[in-house]
Amino acid sequence: MQDDTDRHFDTLDRDLGRIGTLEYATAYVARPMVGMGIALVFMALAGLAAAIFFGQQPINYVIVAAAVLGAYMAINIGANDVANNMGPAVGANALTMGGAIAIAAIFESAGALLAGGDVVSTISKGIIDPSGMGETNTFIWAMMAALMSSALWVNLATWVGAPVSTTHSVVGGVMGAGIAAAGMAAVNWPTMGAIAASWVISPVLGGIIAAAFLAFIKSRIIYQDDKIAAARRWVPVLVAIMAGAFAAYLALKGLKRIWKIDIGTALLIGLGIAVLSYLLSKPLIRRQSEGLENRNKSLKVLFGLPLVISAALLSFAHGANDVANAVGPLAAIVHATEFGDFAAKVAIPQWVMVIGALGISFGLFLFGPKLIRMVGSQITKLNPMRAYCVALSAAITVIVASWLGLPVSSTHIAVGGVFGVGFFREWHAERRRRQTRAARPSANRLAVEEQRRRKLVRRSHFMTIAAAWVITVPAAAVMSGVIFVILNSVAG
Structure with missing residues (x-):
């Protein structure tokens, strides 16, 4: 009798174990489905909002x-683009994933709604001549095709795990639809040439600036005998540079509604904020550094808060600047449908801006962690000092690019900064090994295989991201052209 009872309980335990395993597997499989379901509901609500707003x-x-397509594009921007701002802070353990998502959602939305909605070029920085489209319906289908193709491309890149430029995706989409609608002559090729140049200039400049700051931190702080004293001297200077750069950047990008600012005025504003930040941060850093041990681990504490602030400012600036990628073509379609014509520039309705801001937040919350981990920890190992160099590089590179008049991508700059930090670490480690071998010829030499294993930048990610960057514009253009032909034939 006892044996029968034991066997009965053993069978029950096995059955319960199977049910528990099934429930776990179902929850694991359903997790991405939940995100997809919420995204679809948001897109449906965006369509409903448009139907209510145009209730006739x-x-x-x-x-x-x-x-609906604008909401889809905004979700994809949140899933892909925002990772570049938050990835370094998360990879450096200055922020948790949840904290990064919360800060990014708040500041992206604030940037989009407060500073991102004055006037947007519906032809995406003068890429095509809308007058060559002929009929208004042709222009509407071209913008629809551009919106759909760029969203699909960014979605595919996020699925593959490649951080790409949503700006360049929209550029490719607009170009492809323009060529399909009005031929090659409709494209402003000098503008396209400048954009193509920025593919190389943005990441290289971002990488060089990030590497230069890391070299400075190593020589002036990390390799000093008294690291804490060196940090008290130089961290306030670095904080001032960051504050000044962001103030100038936000003055250029975020104050367009109130005051048209030139680059010289923006730099003066940045200088004033930099001096003020230095005076405020110096006593704070001194107080924070009291009692810290004289080692590298202590330095991470001093860079933690500035890194979090820089990530928040990057998100605000990104929301102000890049939300137009989601809602620019949508605003163009609304204007053309309402007034029966197309203009080079149109005002963005507030309900359109809300769709863009909320979509970016939803995309970040639902699908952002994958790319945040990629940028923050899978390319190269980051700590607060290295991540701070990436953030500084992003702000300064945008200022330099604005001064030179180059259309740049925040994605390319931030990821280029991560690569720059990683490759500098490799070069620096190799230089120290050579110095050690020169001082001690008897020191063991690493085998070739071991040298490859010790590379500090993952080459597979480097190749995947570089390839995705190169094919973004042509891939989005081809998709957009095909979609335009289909839409035009169905509508016609």
Whole structure:
């Protein structure tokens, strides 16, 4: 009797174990489905908002469809682009994943709603001549195709795990639709040439600036006998540089509604904020450094808060600047549908801006962690000092690019900064090994295989990201051209 009872309980335990395993597997499989479901609900609500806003009968289904696509694009920007701002801070353990998502969602939305919605070029920085489109309907289908193709491309890149430029995706989409609608002559090729040049200039400049700051931190702080005293001297200077750079950047990008600022005025504003930040941060850093041990681990504490602030400012600036990628073509479609013509620039309605801001936040929350981990920890190992160099590089590179008049991508700059820090670490480690061998010829030499294993930048990620960057514009252009032909033939 006892044996039968034991066997019965053993069978029950096995069955319960199977059920528990099944439940766990179901929850694991369903997790991405939940995110997809929430995203679809948000897109449906965006379409409903457009239908309510344009409540006349019959409902304008073109605007409803464009609103759904704009929401889809915004979700993809949140999933892919925002990772570049938050990845370094998370990889350096200055922020948790949850904290990074919360800060990014707040500051991206604030940037989009407060500073991102004055006027947007519907032809995406003068890439095509809308007058060559002929009919208004042709222009509407071209913008629809650009929106759909760029969103699909960014979605595919996020799935593969490659941080790409949503700006360049929209550029490719607009170019492809323009060529399909009005031929090669419709494209402003000098502008496209400048954008192509920025593919190389943005990441290289970002990488060089980030590496230069890391070299400075190593020589002036890390390799000093009294690290804490050196940090008290130089960390306030670095904080001032960051504050000044961001102030100048936000003055250029975020104050367009109130005051048209030139680069010289923006730099003067940045200088004033830099001096003020230095005076405020110096006593704070001194107080924070009291009692810290004279070792590298203590330095991470001093860079933690400035890194978090820089990540928040990057998110605000990104929301102000890049939300137009999601809602620019949508605003163009709304304007063309309402007024029956197309203009080079249109004002963005507030409900369109809300769709863009909320979409970016939803995309970040639902799908952002994958790319945040990629940028923050899978390319190269980051600590607060290295991550701070990446953030500084992003702000300064945008200022330099604005001064030179180059259209740059925040994605390329930030990821280029991560690569710059990683390759500098490799070069620096190799230089120290050579110095050790020169001082001690008897020191063991590493085998070739071991030298490859000790590379500090993952080459597979480098090749994947570089390839994705190169093919973003042509891939989005081809997709957009095909989609335009289909839409135009169905509508016609």
